Amino acid sequence: MKKSKRHVANLAKIEKNKLYTVEEAIALAKETSNSKFDSTIEVALNLNLDVKKADQQLRGAVVLPNGTGKSKKILVLTKKDAKAATEAGADYVGDMDLITKIETENWFDYDVIIATPDMMPALGKIGKILGPKGLMPNPKTGTVTTDVVKAIEETKKGKVNYRTDSYGNIHGIIGKASFEDGKLAENLKAFVEAIQKVKPATVKGTYIKNISISSTMGPGIKIDQNSFDK
Secondary structure, eight states, X not given: OOOOHHHHHHHHTSOTTOXXXXXXXXXXXXXXXXXXXXXXXXXXXXXXXXXXXXXXXXXXXXXXXXXXXXXXXXXXXXXXXXHHHHHTTOSEEESHHHHHHHHHHOOOOOSEEEEOGGGHHHHHTTHHHHGGGTOXXXXXXXXXXXXXXXXXXXXXXXXXXXXXXXXXXXXXXXEETTSOHHHHHHHHHHHHHHHHHTOOTTOOSOSEEEEEEEETTOOOEEEOGGGGGO
């Protein structure tokens, strides 16, 4: 695949083995943003995990202090809290009627599903439809809950989910290229801190092997982990 002139020029701006400070990396990620639209800025962490062990498969969510720059459509499935969910700003609220709609119409006009625990047996039956799209609610990400109002508020503020892939990597969104540098830095630090907090007790040695950020289609920029302490 031929690389565009712009991509080649962007690669040239980054020293291959250099570790950049958080501030330098964010400035470079914005500068090397390849797209004509407002790029998403992403973070990738390579962790020293053995994902064959159940306790080293990480999954959870982080509420970013400055949001993600993207609003999400929310579907709430509940029998008792429909009025509260509607007032909190959910885009769709229902119970078995909407589960049937998903099953019979392949309906996906939403980004997040929040469900109360009593809805999970019925949702489990359409897990084959929701699972591949990453839409299945999960207690670890706060989307199976008795407090639907809190879950809606967190999603609207800018909650991002994470989970380890088969290589022990975690990817996440920390905002848009149009964000101020300081706001991206705050979001990045919040994301990394959240991952540090869930370090499995069985991990020996270095936990976070490396951290890099990039814009959509842009090159990865490695970050000096010591710069997080500043």
